[in-house]
Amino acid sequence: MKNMTFRKSLTAAAVAASLGFPALAVAQDNQNDTDTAAEEVERIQVTGSRIKRTDLETASPVEMVSSEEVKASGFTRVEDLMATLPQLETATQNSFVANGAAGVANLDLRGLGANRTLVLVNGRRLQPGGVYSQAADVNQIPTALIERVEVLTGGGSSTYGSDAVAGVVNFVMKKDIEGFEVTLGTSGYQHDNSNSYMQGLMDEAGYDYPEGGSGIDGKTYTVDVTGGSMFAGGKGSASFYATFRTNEELLQAERDYSSCALNGAGTSCGGSATAPVPNFFISPIEGGSPNFDEEVFWSLTEDGSFAPFSDNVYNYAPINHFMRPNDRYTFGSFVNYEANDHFRPYLETSYMHDRTAGQIAQSGVFFQNFAFDVDSDVFSDTQRQQFRDQFGADTDQIMAYIGKRNVEGGPRINNLEHNSYRIVTGATGELSAMWEYDVSFQYGSTQSSSVYINDFYVPRMPQVLGAAGADECGEDCIPYEVFKYQGVTAEAADALGGTAILTGLTTQRIINAFVTGETGFSMPSSNYNVAAVFGVENREVDFERVADEVYQLGALSGQGGPTDSLIGGYNVSEVFTEINVPLVEDASWANNLQVDLGYRYSDYSSSGGEPAYKLGLDWQVNDDYKIRGTYNRAVRAPNVAELFATQGLGLWAGVDPCAGDSPEYTQEQCANTGVSSGQYGNVSANPAGQYNAIFGGNPDLQPELADTMTFGIVGNPTDNFNFSIDYWNIEMEDRIGTISPELIIRQCAETGEAQWCDAITRSPSGDVWRGTDGYISATSVNLAESTNTGIDTNINYNTEIGGGQLAVSLTGTYYMTKETTTVPGLAGTTIDCAGVISSDCFPQAEWRHSMNFTYSTGDWWSVGAKWRYLGSVDYDGETDELIGDGLGSTSYIDLNANFDVTENVSVLLGMNNALDKEPTIVGDVNSLNGNTIAGYHDALGRYVFGSVTFRF
Structure with a gap:
């Protein structure tokens, strides 16, 4: 039988890949040329399969x-x-996250969630990492060492196992490096602060903001060192790398469009009722319990008395990070040695140290409730009289929910640190003329920590x-005088500052062994052998997050509740196979037709x-066109956090x-949710739009299942033009997640059914946000379904112009459907996020593309340009009160x-967003950070960069 080879050489394929061109298979060689072709053609392993091909x-x-x-x-x-690839959506964790930052960077294919995108390095799993994260942290990957990135935009579970529901991102790293190279680089952002809309709102609010050019800020400095050589007479190769990157912080105060916190609609500068001059919800205590029916909302005035609340809010935006500072070191090595044809050992090592800090506005007394004796020395005579005038002359005690921002004590900072290392060792070699083996052991570990400083320590507050x-409050106690105008000192604020510490450890151990080759068997209609892979894998993942007592007690004012320790793990044993079956070749209707099969248990x-x-x-129809299609059953097993996270x-x-004052639902409907007749119309809404819920894991969770399909055509009609068009469909069931707490409230109000209403616990005042007495239960379940469909397009063209070569490539995605049903069978729980943005929908442009232009004369210079385009996105639902009509289409050069x-x-040298295109401004209900959707849009303006490389 003939060996299964093609005329296409690896060199040609590599050139095509470097230009972004798809490489097409053409007719197979004649029998007499088989041995020669086998010597000239090298096979490679492409993401999505372990069968090597040309x-x-x-x-x-x-x-x-x-x-x-x-x-x-320049990134x-x-x-x-x-993020410039149309197939990827900005993940919830990136460098532009401050409040809730985990210090990691995740990838999210198709917007299905970072935990449904499998990340590989050289075809092997990258371990998860971080005290809060169960997804792979791509901070571990140095950009200077990337040979290419392969993105498989369809299910890959049969080849790689769990997590490859949306697809696979494989970073292929440079290995065979010859010589020594040092690259020194710097970059930064520049923006012209001239947003008249935002400046007008801040003028109305009396807030400061920057004007004119920003200069270069948010600067980054990098040093990348690589080297390598052959040894043992050419039998072995060794290469190494070491990188350093540091970038400066950039505050929201540095951009006019982020210098105030917009309200939910984006129509005015909002803020927090936890203000420097405190606000109070005050009610009398009668018979040992607060009488919330008589509750008032007062602010402290300059003369030390109380007045009804009126726009006494704090602009917390300027002190927040827009981009976090970061220091990162990486180093690693790749060693390959060919002892003989049957034994070729290899070793990969990598290490990363990453440190960042997320800074947000000051802590404070975030409407925690305390009882006070009216005759206490903390009150002035004027204040005591106000209490008795308001609540009755016999009032002895009051309950006060205090909102006081700690501007005297400085911002809250979460110091995040990650130390990751990864070792892969193994060997490959020939078993026979037609079969090879690969056996490997992989161990990855990430140690992480979160040290949260300068948040108020709640247990000290009553005293x-x-x-x-x-x-x-005796000799060693400094009173925190919130009832005295500007009575809080810096010393009192510092004395209340607390620190909480989390430490995390993730380990991933993988043993993998497979054989790949040709069976010596062929179909009657083909002269080419069936190729196959047979393998086994054992993977163990362990995760532990240890919270100190401060975190476990929820003792810091701004944390929203306790953070518990999390310890758990799982082990999976797998068998897998792939089979490539050539069916037909050299027919009038097909140069080649083959079927790929895969199975993993x-x-x-x-x-x-x-x-x-x-x-x-x-199906290679002829030399110029190919038709292809796939069906995958993909699986994602619940991760450690989803299984074992403590409910809190x-x-x-x-x-x-x-x-x-005017609830959306009737009194009868709100009674279903636990609101009494006396509370109806008097339940306070949270000015920050945040409410309590019980979240946590569920050890009874089952794997998610997905059916993914692709169908497309690849064409190469001329020597300098080719394209591919692929339709894709991903349908998931038993998605792991939580039911929206707001949906629970609404379903309870509308139906009165126990399955919804039993999940609601209201505080004595009827709310679900002040203190910890009111909350919605929303733990993880297998319930939701989703359907995602779209079309990917890749077009490539090159031509000679002016003695040089112009290469043009376009990669685009048309998103047709992004539909999620939270509760299957329940009307109103299905949303389609394609082309829309809402509190439930991260913006998803229906059409998005990236178009590259590269011109080179083959001489000492080359130039390039890229056009990044995001189609318009509409607001979903009622939009009369929202700023604008949605997100307009955006182009970046x-x-x-x-x-x-x-x-x-x-x-x-270069600049991204060369025209300094400003991000679209959105209200608080849709903002990720700084009144923008940072990461979806370019958040900080023009990005300029430069580097110099020395080769030795």
Whole structure:
């Protein structure tokens, strides 16, 4: 039988990949040329399969980003680079997250969640990492070492196992490095602060803001060192890398459009009722209990008396990080040695140290409740008289919910640190002329910590406030005088500052062994052998997060509730196979037709066994066109946090439809949710739009299941033009998640059914946000369904112009459906986020593309440009009160130029968002940070960069 080879050489395929061109398989060699072809053609392993082949275009669509494109982008953070791909959505964790920052960077294919995107390095799993994160942290990947990025935009569970529901991102790193290279780089942001809309709102509010050019800020400095050489007479190769990156912080005060916190609609500068001059919800205590029916909302005045609350809010925006500071070190090595054809050992090592800090506005007394004796010394005579005038002459005690911002004590800071290392060792070699083996052991570990400083320590509050029943504030106690105008000193604020510490450890151990080759068997209609892979894998993942007592007690004022320790893990044993079956070749209707089959059975210690499988059709119609299609059953097992996280109090953003002076629902409907007739119309809404819920894991969770399909055509009609168009469909069931607490309230109000109403616990005052007495129970469940469909397009063209070569490539995605049903069978719980933005929908442009232009004369210089385009996105639902009509279409122009100054020195210069396009401003209900959707839009303006490379 003939060996299964193609004319396409690896060199041609690699060139095509570097230009962003798909490589097409053409007719097979004649029998007499087989031996020669086998010697000339090298096979490679493409993401999505362990069967080595000579064709980069497989039945499954794989998008590639070359090292040249990585370099030309100027980005030093992997998440910034990947965010330019239309297939990826900005993940919830990136460098532009301050409040709630985990210090990691995640990738999110198709917007299905970072935990449904599998990240590989050289075809092997990258371990998860972080005290809060169960997804892979791509901070571990140095951009300078990326050879190419392969993005499989379809299910890959049969090949790689759990998590590859949305697809796979594989970072192929440079290994065979010859010589020594040092690159010094710097970058930063520049913006013209001239947003008349935002400046007008801040003028009305009396807030300060920057004007004119910002200069270069948010600066980054990088040093990348790589080197390598052959040894043992060419039998071995060793390479290493070491990188350093540091970037400065950038505050929201540095941009006019982020210098005030907009209200929910984005129509005015809002703020927090936890203000420097305190606000109070005050009610009399009668018979040992507060009488909330008589509650008032007062503010402290300059003369020390109380007055009804009126716009006494704090602009907390300026002191928040818009971009966090960060220091990162990485180093690693790759060693390969060929002892003989049967034994080729290899070793990969990598290490990362990453440190960042998320700074947000000052802590304070966030409407915690305390009882006070009216005759206490903390009150003035004027205040005592106001209490008795308001509540009755015999009032002895009052309950006060205090809102006081700690401007005297400085911002809250979460110091986040990660130390990750990864070792892969193994060997490959020939078993026979037609079969090879690969056996590997992989161990990855991430140690992480979160040290939260300068948040108020709640257990100290009763004493320093002078609350009823608390110990007297004696010699070593500094009173925190909130009832005295500007009575709080810096010393009193510092004495209340607390620190909480989390430490985390993630370990991932993988043993993998497989054989790959040709069976010696062929179909009657083909002269080519069936190729196959047979393998086994055992994977163990352990995670522990240890919370100190401060975190476990929820003893810090601004944390929203306790953070518990989390310890758990699981083990999975798997068997897998892939089979490539050539069916027909050299027919009038097909140069080549083959079928790809895959199957994996996974036995989880946590949830039992579950199969994953695939079927792919690869039809090379002729030399110019290919038709391809795949079906995958993908599986995602619940991760450690979803299984074992302790159930505890947290915050959710939204509205309580039974709160406020004019509740959305009737008195009878709100009674279903626990609101009494006396409370109706008197339940306070949270000015910050945040409410309590009980969140946590569920050890009875089962794996998520997904059916993914792709169908497309690849064409190469001329030597200098090719394209691919692929339709994709991902349907999921048993999605792991929580039911929206707001949905629970609404369903309870509308139906009165126990399954909803039993999940609601209101505080004595009827709310679900002040203190910890009111909350919604919303733990993890297998329930939701989703359907995501779209079309991916890749177009490539090159031509000679003016003695040089112009290469043009376009990668685009048309998102047709992004539909999620939270509660299958329940009307009104299905939303389609394609082309819309809302509190439930991260913006998803229906059409998004990235178009590259590269011109080179083959001489000492080359230039490039990129056009990034995001289609318009509409608001979903009632929009009369929201700023604008949605997100308008946005275009960004990126420019770069590379100069080979000498044979050993080259210079790269460029700017992204060259026209300084401002991000679309959105209200608080849709904002991720700084009144923007940071990461979706370019958040900080023009990005300029430059680097110089020395080769030795």
